[in-house]
Amino acid sequence: MNKTIETILNHRSIRSFTDERLTKEEVRTLVKSAQAASTSSYVQAYSIIGVTDQKKKSKLAELAGHQPYVENNGHLFVFCADLKRHDDMAKKAGKDHQQALENTEAFLISVIDASLAAQNVSIAAESMGLGICYIGGLRNHLAEVSDLLETPHFVLPLFGLVVGHPANESSKKERLPMELIYHENTYQQDETHVDRYLKEYDERISAYYEERTNGERKDTWSEQMIRGFSQPKRAYLSEFVKEKGFNRT
Known part of the structure; x- marks a missing residue:
């Protein structure tokens, strides 16, 4: 690198x-x-x-x-x-x-x-x-x-x-998993695939906020996006x- x-x-x-x-x-x-x-x-x-x-x-x-x-x-x-x-x-x-x-x-x-x-x-x-x-x-x-x-x-x-x-x-905030960003040849629409990686990511982001704020905040990335685009x-x-x-x- x-x-x-x-x-x-x-x-x-x-x-x-x-x-x-x-x-x-x-x-x-x-x-x-x-x-x-x-x-x-x-x-x-x-x-x-x-x-x-x-x-x-x-x-x-x-x-x-x-x-x-x-x-x-x-x-x-x-x-x-x-x-x-x-x-x-x-x-x-x-x-x-x-x-x-x-x-x-x-x-x-x-x-x-x-x-x-x-x-x-x-x-x-x-x-x-x-x-x-x-x-x-x-x-x-x-x-x-x-x-x-x-x-x-x-x-x-x-x-x-x-x-x-x-x-x-x-x-530094972790970005979305590459598996959700990078698609080969066609757009990946398999909900099982998306849900799997999104769930894992949400868990890590929630843990990040919880540690950073001493437990005062623990929302997920998905919750932020749903709230932001309401x-x-x-x-x-x-x-x-x-x-x-x-x-x-």
């Missing part, structure tokens, strides 16, 4: 950072790592906003659900789906590409591109001894986030990524995404 794989397999979310800020060179290295990610058809349909203004970080922490690590970290990156460059280029060339840019495929390309870039940043940061945590809570109030970051039409903030020097190490989340997003020019057709 090489060091890259060791870094990937050792991932855990960090939610407590020292006061040390990332240097400009570290930020540059991480952004260049993002740009080295694969991109669909060379489209590069994303942008990254680095937030260093402390007042803006404080407001984003509030909008994300009062998460203190959004405010206190080494650097905050916000990854955006971005088709504005492509829209601007088309208009300057006298072309009307609006229908193509507004369709679902273009939306998926931009979201996937941004996600691949962000994961490159995560791996690069962890290889540098830094810690990271993704911030999906920005989508709680995306209109306010968009206003704060002044993102124009065809630029959609998707999630944040906090990076910094860990104040302490968090524990009702739609962020139902406003469909309309807001369309308002920003994405996924209209």
